[in-house]
Amino acid sequence: MTPQNTDDIYDCVIVGGGPAGATAAHDLARTGRRVLLLDKAGRIKPCGGAIPPRLIQDFDIPESVIVARARAARMIAPSGRVVDMPVEGGAVGMVDREHFDEWLRVRAAKAGCERRAGSFTTIDRAADGTAVVVYEPKGSDSAEVRIRTRTVIGADGAKSRVAADSIPGGGETKCVFAYHEIIKSPAPSADRGDAFDPARCDIYYQGRLSPDFYAWVFPHGETTSVGVGSANKGFSLRDAIRTLRKDLGLDEAQLVRKEGAPIPLKPLKRWDNGRDVILAGDAAGVVAPASGEGIYYAMLGGREAATAVGELLQTGDVRALAATRKRYMKAHGQVFMILGIMQHFxxxxxxxxxxxxxxxxxxxxxxxxxxxxxxxxxxxxxxxxxxxxxxxxxxxxxxxxxxxxxxxx
Incomplete structure (x- = not known):
């Protein structure tokens, strides 16, 4: 019987079904834990979609999920100067987040995780102190649903409601706002020259396209992500994409969809409430500065959060939650620091x-x-x-x- 307004209880409720949440759900479910994945169905994050070989290997990503491979990156300066950076002896996998994220959620469900669509509201407490996740089900006129759970993983994005609800300083991180348009990839054209290459990721470091970040053109096989990011609230991201598409002769390309979302610039100082809630992915602020890369760091964060929850459930020692951030930042904090300095200067x-x-x-x-x-x-x-x-x-x-x-x- 599904726990809903009853005394039944889950081992973990995970809020957010992106790469972090879906990975955490999969890892916990396959160990036999009773897991619920609560996600806002239909939400797709704007993303270039690049995943490195390390991610493909560590998280067992099959070839069928990878829609293209980039064998070079091209940097474009304000003057128009280009610098090509070939990937020597390798390639970067490319995914479309609409399909990649859903594949991750399906994999979690196959491992035994229960999926529900809805919007997180808050975390209440039962009489015995147990967490009670409250949410509004999607597409239903029924009252809010209350679910008892031993632990909660907040993987609900940069403006995490779980973080704001339960973690000191949560939900207040500074963000870059990203916007992209997914278009049908263009056919080869002599008029376009080498302005577009289906096996190359182009990155535009030009103030006219972004005053404080960059714009990109990342091919995904049949489709292409044309995007931009900026923390400048007065800057029009849509105008920048319109300009870039026109410059590249992509203004007539068919628009498939468009998305926008905040991207955190810095990891939060604290990821847990010292009791039974822990953050992962964008909710914890783990996006690489300068590059905005987040898929690998999100999935790793989801895995680390699942490991911590599993240890807490087994031993009852809440120190497992705080140890997660220390371990994570020991492994990747230096990279974040260097990229942050790069972006600043x-x-x-x-x-x-x-x-x-x-x-x-x-x-x-x-x-x-x-x-x-x-x-x-x-x-x-x-x-x-x-x-x-x-x-x-x-x-x-x-x-x-x-x-x-x-x-x-």
């Missing part, structure tokens, strides 16, 4: 963006960047390469380095 003006793109032409920069992205770790120390990058970085910041390629004879 390089995205502030077109002059600095020009220098950033110029620096990306360096082979050492490309090698270290791809190693960190593909494998989700900082590579083994290469002191000479890091010294060269540091000196070039300093020269560009001080305006001492050329930002345009030298003319050829």
């Amino acid at each position: 390089w995205y502030r003006s077109d002059k600095r963006r020009e220098g950033f793109v110029a620096m990306c032409n360096d082979k050492d920069v490309q090698r270290l960047t791809w190693d960190a992205y593909l494998n989700k770790r900082l590579g083994k120390p290469d002191h000479m390469a890091h010294l060269k990058i540091f000196l070039k970085d300093t020269a560009h910041l001080l305006g001492l380095a050329p930002t345009r390629p030298k003319p050829t004879a």
